[in-house]
Amino acid sequence: MAQLTFREAIARGIAQEMRRDESVVFLGEDIGAAGGVFKGTVGLLEEFGPVRVRDTPISEQAILGAAMGAAMTGLRPIAEIMFADFFAVCWDIVVNEIAKSRYMTNGQVSFPLVIRSGNAGGLRFGAQHSQSVENWAMMVPGLKVVVPSNALDVVGLMAASIRDNDPVIFLENKILYSVKTDVPEGDIVDTLGTAKVLRQGSDATIVTIGTMVGRSLSAAEELAAAGIDCTVVDVRSLVPLDTQTILREVAATGRLFTVEENPRLCGWGGELSSIVSEEIFFDLDGPITRITTPHIPLPAADSLEDMAIPSVERIVSTITKSMNA
């Protein structure tokens, strides 16, 4: 089985669907001739040509407006917003237009489109190029939100997102672009709204996403060595949310720890916490603990960024402390 990097998986997933369906088109800044600033779209222009793979001006509102208008008239566009932080310059098109128009028109229009974007920190790019924005999207009714943690999931979830008839915000944690995973040959189509249990434990359940999946698994190994046996759930898609798997796995251990890269307030961890404490309160054996970035903008310096984003060490120590309290 071939090893694919996360970035190669992006192009592979897009190409798979562009081959299958003429209505899939792709636009964004530097995605074509340059193959993407993160080299996630190398080869697409060459294979599909400049009519289907289009470089755009620095006009994020136009990019997403174009994607929206095309989606409501028969195409299945994929749009790139280079860094997820840039959603802030085109947020209106995402939240007020794309997310709401189906509902407002009583279902007259659909928006089969994917907006993919380089998300999250770890590359020392500073506060305006390092944000995790999955909670920005999750809070808006009408958006689906996918955050894959590895190349195999990227291919299958990308395909599922492109085939989905609703708008999907597809967030690619930039620090994962170079990470390799075994990916089988042939078409791969995954299912949105399905969490994966990556490790089964008996003492506590760690629920996480994206970059934090790898760190949580490492932490779980260390914790196991210290006698704390953790389940690790990779949520993969925040909307739709696989509450069945999450509630089952939390109920089974009686303890929930969320690990997220968001600043503290109003991250998805708070949402999961509230679902759990509303729906399976009496299955809980102790506090729900969230491990997050502190509620600060992300600093640029490597030393500072490493302190800010949850590390294996912080996951281990937080869980240890809480389990032994």
Place this chain on the structure above:
Amino acid sequence: MAQLTFREAIARGIAQEMRRDESVVFLGEDIGAAGGVFKGTVGLLEEFGPVRVRDTPISEQAILGAAMGAAMTGLRPIAEIMFADFFAVCWDIVVNEIAKSRYMTNGQVSFPLVIRSGNAGGLRFGAQHSQSVENWAMMVPGLKVVVPSNALDVVGLMAASIRDNDPVIFLENKILYSVKTDVPEGDIVDTLGTAKVLRQGSDATIVTIGTMVGRSLSAAEELAAAGIDCTVVDVRSLVPLDTQTILREVAATGRLFTVEENPRLCGWGGELSSIVSEEIFFDLDGPITRITTPHIPLPAADSLEDMAIPSVERIVSTITKSMNA
């Protein structure tokens, strides 16, 4: 004591501070000659003149950019974003620029500014003019977030926001504009980050904000009649958050209900729920229950909007059911 409407209180609070401090200036669309589309700024142009009270083009990025640049060079601007939904067209200036620049520059600049905006639903304006965006702001490190529930608090919290040296998002729930409250003469200056306990009960604690404060108080009366005695806390400012009061009041009754107008996912209720279940888990006697708008865009028709936004009836029935479970 004079009765003041919520909308009159806006102008009163701004005028109080503009009289005191020459560096306070005010800009926005239709705020001057027209006195604001919600008539919240009537009289300010007349009293302070067109140099301090300036009508702008429909250019929300320019409005907030101007406020930011002015704030970092010695003024204390107040900017109006007419409807809170329009934050989506200028979100970059709010979240990437205003919120982060103090931190990124290691404290070289401060942003003593207030962005006030007509927030939330109830006026049958449909999905693009009815959103509650307090969670949009709360999730961003570097922003303070104030949501007053009555005219008296408006005056004092407006003054406190203007005097504050940090950026404050001041959200005015539009449906409250016509509501009257007793407001004493003279200068009023309140304190950010202080919740108010409006009703003391023994069975459950309702934590809420804005429009939902009045509804929660009414619900508490009905619940009391049915033998469920509720504390009602008006949070007033989400950032800074008065966790002391909230935790104390929740611990005292052992039960937390949050009532919010946000769509379900990632609202501030989830954040409060997670703080409570992390910090005072063993003081809880039962599930934390959130009462929210469903996770849908807001419909326009009066019948539909009334079903969507939490009503006194829904608050009563949800709490009754949960307390009797």
Place this chain on the structure above:
Amino acid sequence: MTTTAVKSGPADIETKLSMYRMQVELRQFEQRAYDMFLENLVKGTSHLSLGQEAIATGFAMAMRPDDWTFATYRGHAHTLSRGVPMTPVLAELLGRSNGLMAGKGGSMHLTSVEHGMMGSYAIIGAHLPIACGAAWSAQYRGTEQVAVCFFGDGSTNIGAFHEALNFAAIWKLPVVFVCENNLWMEYTRTSEVTAVTHPAADRASAYGLESIIVDGNDADAVYDVAAAAIARARAGEGPSMIEAETYRHGGHSRADPGKYRPDSEVAEWLAKDPIPRYRSRLLEAGVSEAQLASIEAEVTAAVDLATEEAKAGGIPGEDLLMKDVWADGGSSWRN
């Protein structure tokens, strides 16, 4: 700059009569909507096109049925002009279940995809890039459809305007941008906050486009520029931007009496009311007073009927509330 000569328009009198009928329909519909607003039957807000009927009419007549309209919150006229029946539009304003979107959208979001009415957008500027997207899709699929996108003078100062114009120009998209310049934003005069005299036309060159201004109170003149621009777009020659000069007779929205406008200005523009002007022109062309009066009476009857039908509509219920967030028809965010 091109200023199209008046007394042109479609050659045949039948089409001209349809244009008259349409303008009268739009006028009477809006008047009725206003009356019903005052009766508190229209619950949210509403933005009328009274005085601006010639623009919607001239364009609708020049469009192919499968062309697309993108409008603002001031979209009643554009919706009706594409052939959407009055009853569902009025019912939508009343928040009834027989409304065009079953009450879920309201006055500001009228949409009827089957009529090519691709939506009314209530955030200033947003629909300009969206119209580009539809035009892109037509270009990609080779359907020769054209997107026509209407917006106001005040909307030319927002960022999305700029992005859309440049984007349409570089991709040579089949989209026609139409600025309905009624001189006012909400309560602020656009010229007070705009660096150029013609907020759209004076900026056309910034996108390599021709500067086109038309008398927006003359349906025939509008028809002519519309037909030309749409033909260019359909032929693959790219976008156009047209500034149509007009005036709204009433206030900005809801019950606004529009008192911030000088009486003389209002009077000047009432004298240029597109409907009496068009009426006189038809009389001059030999159409009988009786024929015009009968059109007017038919329209009144239609508006009356729509009023009754709209009022008879049901109150939307819980089934609608949780419907159609997603393409599967539902609203569930979880499994």
Place this chain on the structure above:
Amino acid sequence: MTTTAVKSGPADIETKLSMYRMQVELRQFEQRAYDMFLENLVKGTSHLSLGQEAIATGFAMAMRPDDWTFATYRGHAHTLSRGVPMTPVLAELLGRSNGLMAGKGGSMHLTSVEHGMMGSYAIIGAHLPIACGAAWSAQYRGTEQVAVCFFGDGSTNIGAFHEALNFAAIWKLPVVFVCENNLWMEYTRTSEVTAVTHPAADRASAYGLESIIVDGNDADAVYDVAAAAIARARAGEGPSMIEAETYRHGGHSRADPGKYRPDSEVAEWLAKDPIPRYRSRLLEAGVSEAQLASIEAEVTAAVDLATEEAKAGGIPGEDLLMKDVWADGGSSWRN
């Protein structure tokens, strides 16, 4: 359109020598930054101004110490040109605690308020409206300060550009917008995605402004247009926009070799390198080779020293992490 004649600039040779020194400083600093990037000492990203030094220099020389600079992520040169010492700038790139912002901002956010360097902004377009705000504050307080705002050619297609230009024009703000047209966005040629030839100058008229283009590789020419525009702004005559034509010698950022650009184009522009050009001009004016060589050597020594000092800086610690979110110096969101 105004095209300023070359061989002008400040009259006295002393100032010209300062301008030469400044350009050499910017050049050598950027070269050093690049070397250190390749050594993996610069951790995040960096965007160099190699080839564009004449613009920062011409403007900085024409500014008053209390005027304000607003720059993009490509802001090293603009920061240094305002008199910020090299050591803290270099240390910031290295993420050290002696960095200009103690490592918290990084290469893309250089700011030194005490030098009038009001920030480097990494979201395209955002700082144009922010510069308007500073200009508004100067106007309001009557300080006669001017804000100068630099941005790239690719940045002219984003909405904030449009909003800021109109806003500055209608309020007659003392702000000078400077488009450093280096022909390229990241890896896309700006002309391929822009509807006009001169992305800034061809749009000036859309804001009632004069179209001004200057040879951005000629520090004297830049100085002249800068001085004129700044004087206008200071005199209350409102904003200007200047398009300075230039080229970046290297890639867009980090280790990008810029291979997407035709060799001939790169060669053409290397031949127009502002520094040798300025050097020849000084020699022609009678400055001795030795004097120039000694300036160059002094700069090299200064860059070497800054390199050592920067490298010697400490690693920022936890105390800095949680500091200065709020004006009280802290980061607490709760009581």
